[in-house]
Amino acid sequence: MDITTVAPHTSAVSRQGDWYLVQCKPKQDERAEENLVRQGYECARPVCSRERLLRGKRQLVQESLFPGYLFIHMPLGANWAPLRSSRGVARVVAFGGQPLPVSQQLVEQLQARAQSSVLCAFKPGExxxxxxxxxxxxxxxxxxxxxxxxxxxxxxxxxxxxxxxxxxxxxxxx
Structure with a gap:
């Protein structure tokens, strides 16, 4: 399994603000990320390459490390309304009706770990x-x-x- 990460997409917005967890609609992580980035948000979605059996053949496919979720950086004072109507987005993960911030350090650690962890495919006899x-x-x-x-x-x-x-x-x- 080769673990990589999608580099965070940056925009012209301020780095002030927090990261939040977004729940995506089933099997629409990539679509949600594309739509949010198109709107100018900074997103992080760690992905991994896995060897899967597809149509009887082993193939390398890219999957989200956390299927159904991605991280989004929301600048201070940002409008949350566009998130609700973005294709692929189900909701922002919240507790008691309030989105809880995820530490920037955690997001950075996940990205660093995803980028540095490389397990190559093994060959018989190796x-x-x-x-x-x-x-x-x-x-x-x-x-x-x-x-x-x-x-x-x-x-x-x-x-x-x-x-x-x-x-x-x-x-x-x-």
Missing amino acids: TVTLKDEGFAGIESIFMSMDGEERVILLINLMNRQQQISMPLASIANS
Whole structure:
């Protein structure tokens, strides 16, 4: 899984203000972002590239890291009304009728983590290192994918080679 982020779109508006969480209509994250950016808002929507089985073939597709949500920067004194009528936007996440700001530090950390986390696709026979599950640091051989989020590995345990299935997130390149 290759995790990247859509760079925040900036506009001529002031950097004064806060970030907020916007809930998008089902499967319309990208559409909501495009429409908000077109209106001059600054948005952040981390995305990841995933290997999916589409029409019987493995393909790399880009998906939102947080499906159904994106972050929007609202300048001080900005008009909230256009958000309600923007295509793809369902609502601004609020508690007690008031939108709650999300810290800028959190948005920046999510963007930085999404940009820096790169897990490449593994090839059968490739040596990988286990990251957790009590096997940290042990090298094994990547055999195949086991569904969308799991892998089958060949590992040497007690002088015998064993096939194990683990979460994809539990391995890294050696």
